[in-house]
Amino acid sequence: MKQPVVIVGIGELGGVFARGFLRIGHPVYPITRGMDLTEEARLIPEPTLILIAVGEPDLHPVLKAMPAGWKDRVALLQNELLPRDWEVNGLSDPTVIVVWFEKKKGMDVKPSVPSPVYGPKAALIESALGVLDIQTRRVNTQEEILYELIHKNLHILTMNITGLVAGGTLGDLIEQHQDLTREVAGELIEVQDWLTEIQLPREDLIGKTLKGFASFPDQPSMGRSASARLDRVIKIADQADLPVPRLRTIQASLKP
Numbered sequence: 001m002k003q004p005v006v007i008v009g010i011g012e013l014g015g016v017f018a019r020g021f022l023r024i025g026h027p028v029y030p031i032t033r034g035m036d037l038t039e040e041a042r043l044i045p046e047p048t049l050i051l052i053a054v055g056e057p058d059l060h061p062v063l064k065a066m067p068a069g070w071k072d073r074v075a076l077l078q079n080e081l082l083p084r085d086w087e088v089n090g091l092s093d094p095t096v097i098v099v100w101f102e103k104k105k106g107m108d109v110k111p112s113v114p115s116p117v118y119g120p121k122a123a124l125i126e127s128a129l130g131v132l133d134i135q136t137r138r139v140n141t142q143e144e145i146l147y148e149l150i151h152k153n154l155h156i157l158t159m160n161i162t163g164l165v166a167g168g169t170l171g172d173l174i175e176q177h178q179d180l181t182r183e184v185a186g187e188l189i190e191v192q193d194w195l196t197e198i199q200l201p202r203e204d205l206i207g208k209t210l211k212g213f214a215s216f217p218d219q220p221s222m223g224r225s226a227s228a229r230l231d232r233v234i235k236i237a238d239q240a241d242l243p244v245p246r247l248r249t250i251q252a253s254l255k256p
Contacts, residue, residue: 002026003048005124006040006070008062012103013077014053020128041067049095049121051075057228063089075121079156080232081149082195083142095119098148101134111135112216118145150192150200154209156223158185161230163221165250171217174210180246185209187244191233194240227254 005021007014008031018028026048031040050070054062056078063086066074075095076086086094096118101111114135117125126136139145159170162184166177173181185206193200234251237244 003046004029004044006031006044006047006050008037008050008052009054009058011053011055012105013099014051016101016103016109016132016134017051017053017125017128020130020132020134023131024127026128037062037065037070038067041070045069047073049073049075049124051077053077056080056225056232059085060089063091066091073121075119075125080153080229082153082192083146083149084195093119095121095125096145096149097125097136098145098152100152109134116145116148118142118148146196150196151205151208153192154185154188154205155212157188157229157233158209159213159219159221160223160226161188161233161247161250163223164226164230165253166221168221169217170213170219170221173221174213174217178210181210181213182206183246184250187242187247188233190242190244191236191240194242195236230254 002025004027006029007018010018010030010032018030021028029044029047031037047070050073052059052062052074059078066089071091074091075097077097077099081096098116100113100115101109103109109132111134114137115129116139117136118139122138126138129136139148158181159173162173162177162181166173166180168176186202189200189202189205230247230251233247237247
């Protein structure tokens, strides 16, 4: 029997990974809301991987509660993820996957482009997704995975926040609202600059984001978490003392 895998959060994405790990012979132990991580670590002291598959708002509480003996086995898959999120919680080099496939209730997995994977357990992630015909792409440096995380952040945040006022599909954002989309993306990059403490390649990232939108023109632009994502960005902008006028105008327009 191969070493077990622990999955914290068995939602739609967690379920996809669980199926992949089981298919390659790893027993899977789910940890759901309300279960005590310290107690579970006592019962399962040597898992090969702990996949954190909770939503973005729950990530920091879960990492803060992570037992010391598990911290070197963690894998992360959240949107809006950056190195500061794991570093502040005492993780130095986790496995990270930038998820570019969709899984919603009642539908099968819908991959788009290969998902970048980085870190000590990258090969295990690749194997689990490979048996499900979900393509991955290995990246080998912290600089590469940072770029991939920022690109995904920009994709999700730009489409959701622009969609709050423009609506429609990703194709509509390019064809009918490209100036607004570029403005939103530019302000989001200012926020990412502050979070990463580096100056990001602005035009390269905006161009890559618009190219990604063009690849999926029929995808709806606004998800159910769009308003919460905007609120989180504005909170960060307040901390950084960034003006981000377009983002603030969008937030103000949503208030009753």
